[in-house]
Amino acid sequence: xxERLSILIAEDNAADRMLLSTIVSRxxxxxxxxxxxxxxxxxxxxxxxxxxxxxALMPIMDGFEAARRIKQVAGEELVPIIFLTSLTEGEALVxxxxxxxxxxxxxxxxxxxxxAKIKAMDRLRRLQDTVLQQRDLIAMHNEHLLTExxxxxxxxxxxxxxxxxxxxxxxxxxxxxxxxxxxxLLAAFKPSGGMHVLLxxxxxxxxxxxxxxxxxxxxxxGMTAKGYSLAEVLREINAKLKRILPVGVFCCATVLNxxxxxxxxxxxxxxxxxxxxxxxxxxxxxxxxxxxxxxVLEPAAFNDKYxxxxxxxxDRVFLLSxxxxxxxxKLGELFGEERLLEVIAANRHLPALFTEIQQALxxxxxxxxxxxxxxxxxxxxxxELSRPPLAFAxxxxxxxxxxxxxxxxxxxxxxxxxxxxxxxxxxxEVQGLRPQGGALFSVLAELYSNALEHGVLGLDSALKANAExxxxxxxxxxxxxxxxxxxxxxxxxxxxxxxxGGRLIVRVEDSGSGFDPQQVPVEPRDAHSLSGRGLALxxxxxxxxSWGDGEPGVRVEFSWLPGA
Amino acid sequence: MEDEYPVLLDTFLIDSEERLLVLRQAxxxxxxxxxxLAAHSFKGSCSNMGAPMLAGxxxxxxxxxxxxxxxxxxxxxxxxxxxxxIVRILLKSERQRYRH
Numbered sequence: 001x002x003e004r005l006s007i008l009i010a011e012d013n014a015a016d017r018m019l020l021s022t023i024v025s026r027x028x029x030x031x032x033x034x035x036x037x038x039x040x041x042x043x044x045x046x047x048x049x050x051x052x053x054x055x056a057l058m059p060i061m062d063g064f065e066a067a068r069r070i071k072q073v074a075g076e077e078l079v080p081i082i083f084l085t086s087l088t089e090g091e092a093l094v095x096x097x098x099x100x101x102x103x104x105x106x107x108x109x110x111x112x113x114x115x116a117k118i119k120a121m122d123r124l125r126r127l128q129d130t131v132l133q134q135r136d137l138i139a140m141h142n143e144h145l146l147t148e149x150x151x152x153x154x155x156x157x158x159x160x161x162x163x164x165x166x167x168x169x170x171x172x173x174x175x176x177x178x179x180x181x182x183x184x185l186l187a188a189f190k191p192s193g194g195m196h197v198l199l200x201x202x203x204x205x206x207x208x209x210x211x212x213x214x215x216x217x218x219x220x221x222g223m224t225a226k227g228y229s230l231a232e233v234l235r236e237i238n239a240k241l242k243r244i245l246p247v248g249v250f251c252c253a254t255v256l257n258x259x260x261x262x263x264x265x266x267x268x269x270x271x272x273x274x275x276x277x278x279x280x281x282x283x284x285x286x287x288x289x290x291x292x293x294x295x296v297l298e299p300a301a302f303n304d305k306y307x308x309x310x311x312x313x314x315d316r317v318f319l320l321s322x323x324x325x326x327x328x329x330k331l332g333e334l335f336g337e338e339r340l341l342e343v344i345a346a347n348r349h350l351p352a353l354f355t356e357i358q359q360a361l362x363x364x365x366x367x368x369x370x371x372x373x374x375x376x377x378x379x380x381x382x383x384e385l386s387r388p389p390l391a392f393a394x395x396x397x398x399x400x401x402x403x404x405x406x407x408x409x410x411x412x413x414x415x416x417x418x419x420x421x422x423x424x425x426x427x428x429e430v431q432g433l434r435p436q437g438g439a440l441f442s443v444l445a446e447l448y449s450n451a452l453e454h455g456v457l458g459l460d461s462a463l464k465a466n467a468e469x470x471x472x473x474x475x476x477x478x479x480x481x482x483x484x485x486x487x488x489x490x491x492x493x494x495x496x497x498x499x500x501g502g503r504l505i506v507r508v509e510d511s512g513s514g515f516d517p518q519q520v521p522v523e524p525r526d527a528h529s530l531s532g533r534g535l536a537l538x539x540x541x542x543x544x545x546s547w548g549d550g551e552p553g554v555r556v557e558f559s560w561l562p563g564a
Numbered sequence: 565m566e567d568e569y570p571v572l573l574d575t576f577l578i579d580s581e582e583r584l585l586v587l588r589q590a591x592x593x594x595x596x597x598x599x600x601l602a603a604h605s606f607k608g609s610c611s612n613m614g615a616p617m618l619a620g621x622x623x624x625x626x627x628x629x630x631x632x633x634x635x636x637x638x639x640x641x642x643x644x645x646x647x648x649x650i651v652r653i654l655l656k657s658e659r660q661r662y663r664h
Contacts, residue, residue, distance in 0.1 A: 057605065086604065107608040
């Protein structure tokens with residue numbers, strides 16, 4: 001038998017009431033009886049029965065009014081009301097339904113039909129009950145999910161906003177909840193003053209898509225701040241994502257390394273739509289994906305090869321997520337690459353392009369976009385950027401002042417290892433040098449790349465005079481570096497106390513052009529091509545810069561005063 | 565129904581006598597609405613108690629009340645009283661069988 005129900009019988013006729021309550025209690029239910037509508041409503045409020053058998057015509061308050069009141073008291077819960085009636089006119093039956101009745105039972109009563117109707121109504125009642133429970137459960141889960149997303153977003157904002165997306169050379173369009181679409185936008189200054197920028201798009205939506213963004217951002221910011229190169233940051237991100245993300249979750253990304261001093265941009269695109277390098281001259285270069293997304297390949301198979309382009313002031317790099325091309329209009333058509341290129345082609349004033357693309361998207365779809373990420377980075381004059389001081393994890397109290405050390409990095413190491421972050425970390429243990437950390441890094445980076453590219457690899461910087469030569473230069477660089485087995489770059493570091501302050505002397509020497517002792521260049525050795533922009537930069541940023549004096553290599557000095 | 569059956573019979577007989585009284589009063593007062601309601605209610609319990617002739621007469625009276633054709637009422641009330649007298653005799657003898 002079905003569950004024992006509590007059933008209210010409202011019937012003014014004593015004999016009928018008795019007959020019915022006997023039948024119903026024989027069927028195993030608990031019976032409450034009322035002899036008019038008013039009694040029925042009062043009894044309902046007091047006992048909350050699950051089902052009501054209601055006579056239509058009763059003195060004091062009829063069944064129609066009682067049904068209306070009971071339904072009101074019951075609220076969302078379904079309390080089935082079966083009208084007991086010998087009414088035969090259609091109109092009267094309609095009144096029963098309109099008052100909230102769910103079914104009828106005609107006199108004379110039939111035990112079998114009554115039982116079947118009670119069972120049917122009980123099923124309906126449970127169904128409604130289940131629906132309500134599930135609705136409440138869904139509402140609770142949804143509330144819970146939103147709370148989790150708020151917390152996750154707050155944590156994530158703390159991490160992402162540690163970067164420099166608000167720098168004056170960056171414009172971007174991104175929904176505040178983009179991280180839950182899997183979109184990610186990061187930018188950070190390097191110690192040298194350059195900038196790493198990453199636009200990423202994780203597979204999937206919601207928390208699973210957002211989860212990979214945290215370790216990615218940590219690696220990106222952590223390594224960029226320590227002076228690691230673009231290739232090293234990419235390798236580490238790829239290895240980390242590969243290790244922690246499940247198969248099928250990965251991150252399409254374009255990563256830029258912009259040097260304002262050297263006026264070049266390095267670009268690596270794995271799986272994002274073409275970005276564009278737009279020049280003030282009107283030239284448009286697509287930045288094409290040449291790699292698999294981050295987190296797909298094993299570290300050994302990962303390719304960190306990037307392209308290098310010279311930049312001029314006012315040149316702009318545009319990056320975009322899938323969401324831009326996949327923006328739909330009301331007909332279900334995609335915005336697509338062709339429309340984007342039309343907008344770019346129609347542009348007459350480069351600084352307005354970002355807004356023009358934004359407007360074209362809104363116009364096309366007829367609404368604001370919330371799954372679109374669009375980024376513009378421009379080359380500005382170095383002086384326009386205000387950089388935050390370098391951040392340090394320790395309090396800098398323990399520092400030593402009187403020591404010297406020499407490092408020699410040889411062939412195999414030069415191919416795979418970037419010694420700059422290592423050296424910088426070591427030198428920035430000296431608290432007095434910290435305020436000059438950026439300059440120190442830039443100078444070391446310039447001296448190192450001079451020693452490596454011109455000294456060890458024997459590249460000719462005259463190549464970089466035009467765009468084709470520029471590409472050729474970087475092609476030769478990677479070919480020669482890959483074949484490198486010999487040669488060295490040496491760093492000699494010397495720290496001296498000077499009054500209450502101190503002095504750092506750095507000398508950088510290398511194994512010379514092609515290791516051929518016969519081919520000693522006429523230029524002061526090791527200063528090879530430290531000319532033009534590179535030399536000017538080193539001279540400007542260090543206190544003293546010299547070569548010769550019976551010593552191999554280039555010598556630079558930095559000093560500081562107490563309390564600096 | 566065994567234990568409750570005699571009680572049900574008693575309840576019906578007592579209730580029915582009250583309803584006949586109400587019917588008679590409504591007929592004499594020429595109150596069509598009261599006549600209709602009382603006839604309707606009596607009809608329901610008569611059908612439940614297995615008195616179809618009585619239920620049929622009540623239905624005619626209810627109809628007459630609804631149409632406000634009160635000229636038929638005295639005749640119908642009298643027929644109902646006669647039919648109920650028969651039903652009462654039958655139910656009382658039924659009732660005897662359960663007196664232990």
